[in-house]
Amino acid sequence: MLTFEKSTLIDAPVERVWEFHERADILSLLTPPWQPVKVLRREGGLGVGAITEFEIQLGLIEMKWLARHTDCVPYEYFVDRQIEGPCQSWVHRHQFTPEGNQTRLTDTIRLELFGGEIAEFLLGSFVIDRLEDMFTYRHQVTQRYCPLPIN
Template sequence: MLHFSHSSLIDAPVQVVWEFHTRPDILQLLTPSWQPVEIVRREGGLDVGAISEFRILLGFIPLRWVAVHTECKPLELFTDEQQEGIVESWIHRHQFVNENGKTRLTDTITYSLPGGELAETLLGWWVNSRLEDMFTYRHQVTKRECEKG
C-alpha cells in the first residue's frame, strides 16, 4: 500500500469549503486541463453511494474509473473508493477541520498499484509526484473560490 497526503489552510469557514465541494461542476473545476481525464458522470453529491465516473486516456488507451462514496460526515469528511479503475485499490478521504475560523483541508489517499510491491517500489514516487501536482492545483482552486468572500 502506498500513501499520499496534501493539506492546506483555506481562509474560509468549513461550511463554505464543504459547500464548494457540493457544486454540480466541482469535478470540472478541480480537474486540471493538463490531465487526460474526461468526466463521464457524477451522481449523488457527497452522500454515501454517490458515484463519479471518469474516462482516462493512458496513451491512446481509454480506461474507465468509477469511484463510489463510502463515508460522509457533513462538514467533517467524505471518502470515495475506486470500484473500477487503473489501480488495484484507491481510497481517498477529504477532511475538513476548523482552525480558528479557517478550514484545514486535507486529502489523504491510500492506494495499491498493479504489479504489487515491485511496481510500488519502482513507480510509487512517480505516482505521488503526479498526485502532488494535481492536489496542489485542486487546493489552489479551492482556496481561490472559497476566499472570494
C-alpha cells in the same frame, strides 16, 4: 501500499469549503487542465453511495474510473473508493477541519498499484509526484473560490 497526503489551510469557514465541494461542476473545476481526464457522470453529491465516473487516458490506453462514496459526515469528511479503474485499490479521504474562521483541507489517499510491490517500487515516486501536482492544483482552486468577499 502507497500513501499520499496534502493539507492546506483554506481562508474560509468549513461550511463554505464543504459547500464548494457540493457544486455540480466541482470535478470540472478541480481537474487540472493538463490531465487527460473526462468527467462522464457524478450522481449523489457527497453522501454515501454517490458515484463518480471518469474516462482517463493512460498513454495509449483509455479506461474508465468508477468511484463510490463509502462514508460521509457532512462538514467533516467524505471517503471515496475506486470500484473500477487504474489501481488495484484506491481510498481517498477528504477531511475538512475548522481552524477558527479557516478550514484545514486534507486529502489522504491510500492506493495499491497493479503489480504489487514491484510496481510500487518502480512507479511509486512517479505516482506520488503526479498526485502532488494534482492536489496542489486542487487546493489552489479551492483557495481561490472559497474565501468570502471583503466588504
